[in-house]
Amino acid sequence: MIAIIDYGIGNLHSVSKAIERLGYETCVTSSEKEILAADGAILPGVGAFGDAMKHLRETGLQEVVYKFVDTGKPLLGICLGMQLLFSSSEEYGEHKGLDLLPGHVVRFQGDYKIPHMGWNRLDVKQPTHLLFEGIESGYVYFVHSFHVKLDDPANLLATTDYYQEVTAVVGKDNVFGMQFHPEKSSDVGISLLSNFLKTTVVSVSLSKD
Amino acid sequence: MLAKRIIPCLDVKDGRVVKGVNFVNLKDAGDPVELAEIYDKEGADELVFLDISASVEGRATMVEVVKQTAGEIAIPFTVGGGISSVEDMKKLLRAGADKIGMNTAAVKNPNLVSEGAQKFGSQCIVVAIDAKYNEEWKEWEVYTHGGRNATGIKALQWVKEVEKLGAGEILLTxxxxxxxxxxxxxxxxxxxxxxxxxxVIASGGAGKSEHFNDVFSAGKADAGLAASIFHYKELSIENVKHDLKQKGVEVR
Structure with a gap:
């Protein structure tokens, strides 16, 4: 079972259907019990960083996310969900994030189109990582106006080029993030999602041993 | 850098695709969900559904089509046609549409564009503009109601205004x-x-691969949209992309 963490924002239909098509059961849930019982969890996100963190705090889901990560089972943040994993964001004021990964979310700045919206090529930095099995590169679909500056380059798994190097995929132990929408990124996105879901099976079999 | 996008457009009436479509291996030529899946497989970067239903029932059916499509394809899609309130947008976005297209509604009530952008984000709001050259003005004029009504509005002024209102994209026909x-x-x-x-998504007039190259290079468009040439298989998305790659255009 894959839990899609529902904290009151965003459209979760596409991501849950994409996971179901890959043969996994999903539940869109805000229940601590269901989330902690799941084999893997997705932290989705659309909207503003500050609002999202407020929802997570007020609903108690912030603590649930920490507990889930402590179990060692894999968590994937998508789009704003990836940005929430980091220490802080400057989106409409300074906001604290979940701080599961060290880094900061900053605004795109320059004489170019913002948001960064459309298909852009992934530059895989750690090709041997589980997430990239069977994927050398390829295009994925981005929609975002803020991007992540990592403090620890070891957590940077892939980037893309949009007038600068832009963080696209991050990972540390069992915590992963994708800035783009894998559920909207055709074959490449679905393969990335599938590789993430495979780690849920690995972690389940490990925990059973 | 961002790849140039190729976007097929499907006209849907009462939940069925209109305009003859002759795909091989298509079980039901009128099923928008099945067509959407085929275009996704062929390499379409996005899809546009234009709802031309005239009835309340037809529009309700569209929400169901959107829901099913969102469950089957893994590329973004826009739904336009007959949207006249924030509530309409919400229904379609909830059902799984990524973007909402507005044409006549935006001209009639420009506040809809800003309200939609504030509520759902600019990236969700596409303003569609039908423009025709006005010989007297020596400029383009905006038309509404599927090209039937001249508005007296200059297209080049309207595009600036919709950008200010918060539109995230312009679909220019x-x-x-x-x-x-x-x-x-x-x-x-x-x-x-x-x-x-x-x-800017350019629309209207595509007949060959090189037309896409022209509109990306000389026209500076970000995306090219076409309907019948893809439906009738006069051009395949794969071939268009192949030709664009040969010419050095970045495509997915």
């Missing part, structure tokens, strides 16, 4: 080029692309 298959309206597309700082 040249009524002069539409249906000709002689190529996109490069002058119009270029004029609009030079004026705004949001992506």
């Amino acid at each position: 040249s009524m002069d080029a539409d249906g000709t298959k002689d190529g996109f309206d490069i002058q119009l597309t270029r004029a609009v692309s030079d004026l705004v700082n949001i992506p």
